[in-house]
Amino acid sequence: MPTRKVKVASRVGLHARPASLFVQAVTATGLPVTIAKGDGDPVDARSILMVMGLAVGNNDEVTLAAEGDGADAALDQLVELLEVDHDAP
């Protein structure tokens, strides 16, 4: 299954606006994407509550995984999203 590791750039981590943007982007891919923090268990990345529940902080590494048509391209796009600091002042 295609996977990607990425460090979250948002200074507040994956909360609030960054989390909303991420979950919306995942949902838009139409794929069952999962996200795991560090070595933790993967959770459904379409679920804002599960994503927020991971308490991903700034610079924490997460692993994204997805299966299906266009999974690689979708993951690349999500990685790009997470590499941007959405809370820059």
Add this chain to the structure above:
Amino acid sequence: MTTTTPTPTSQAGKQLTGIGVGRGSAVGKVVKLAPPVRPPAHEAAAANAEQAQALVKSSFDFVATNLRTRAAQAESTVAAVLEATSLMAQDPGLLADVIRRMSTGVGPATAVDQAVEGFCSILEMSGGYMAERVTDLRDVRDRIVAQVLGQQPPGLPPMTEPSVVVAADLAPADTATLDLDHVVAIVTELGGPTSHTAIIAAQLDLPCIVRVAGALELADGDEVAVDAAHGTVALDPDDAQRETIIGRAKARAALKESGGGPGKTKDGKGIQLLANVGKVEDAVKAAKEDVEGVGLFRTEVLFLERKTAPTVEEQTKSYTEVLKAFGDRKVVVRTLDAGADKPLAFAPSEEEENPALGVRGLRMDKRFPQLLDDQLTAIAAAVKATGAKAWVMAPMVSTVHEAAAFEQRVKAHGLPVGGIMIEVPAAALRAPHLIEKVDFFSIGTNDLTQYAMATDRMAGELAELLDPWQPAVLDLIALAGAAGQAADKPVGVCGEAARDPLLALVLVGLGISSLSMAPNGVPAVRYALARTTTAQCEEMAAAARGAIDAAAARAAVEALVDPEVLLAL
């Protein structure tokens, strides 16, 4: 919804306390948020599992759609919160958990309740920001439960007189629909200074007090005097209390109505009132405000989300837009202030133990000289295109050599006015030498305080040390101000300190000639300046520097200031 007949309790003199947001005050009648519908005790499992699942699913959808509709009607900050809340109501993880619980024989409303509580405890464990989202999630729950049970969603009753909204906490959906013709203040038992309610109240300029123990014991119709400056809610205020509170509210209103125009002291000395801006759209918005220009244009904001360095053409376009918006008003452009704490993808910094003390601001120039040259080229092109008055300054300058080298680069690009930020104590201490090399100073009080007090700006528990009223910080500002006056060159302040009206008076007394801040801070500073002479400002500066700590410095100035200014704060 049940309406209780107002039965004002006779408890005159009773006072509740909490954390005030803002400095407003108001008197009004208590209106409590209707309590949410709860799942019935011992709710039976659904007779028809399939129908019940469909009902729960459609209830989730209904609430999500409803929240999205409200988001579309709300202004941007509220809209963002409502958007996030609507995502909770269409969360596949939450819905799956509800359905799993129902399949074990739990009633539908109870299943929603239990599933939400499960997620709440996870968020609460994460603490801080996450824990404060619990309120948003419980609001989603209450709406879904009401929908599943076919009852009215929770909310505020219609209002007919000045009202103080009292609630455990307000959900984004409640704040989005506040009746601003009647709501004069908000009091909550829970929440915190960064909770949604507090943020929205600050934005609406409504006095707000959060974490008020016992707030829910107030009854509908009770008269209360809310004072955010002191964090108090007085029940059945007596005439004296009422007069103070209303007097303060009037003084604040007078301030809002007070004339605009250039800033000047009572004796007519001009003190420029300027705006801090980042994004181009902020600048365009700020240009419509009554400000004399921009004292700090943070150009790094244009760069932070970028993966590659913006081209000279792209930068020229952005700068031109900002300069054009301000016409012939002055715009002070700060060159890139990035580094280890605000990393740029196209100018990577190494892992640093102390990013605040590392390669940031002008110090990046050694590694990436092209960045500054491109920026200066673009600013010069924007100036040429608009004929605007752009000044350019560099952040994080510590030595005479850095200042001189920067000034040379500015002039080499044909830009007429170059200056430096005073943020490093070394620069303040050597101000007389530095000012010889540049055209102006701009003091960044946030960083100057962090460096002078050796206190990380992020260290919440050290907030007392980070106070710009610290006499040590005032001493450093005084050095920079005196150096500027001796050389007859302008010295401004563009940190948080500039928007504190009392501190602004002290700064003027220290020789500062311009104050730059978020535009909404300008009216209060203008009002304070207009009621104080230069000599009084100097007297206040001396008193503040003579104090032993930040609190004493502020108290000393409060004792000297025009009471009307204090009342309007």
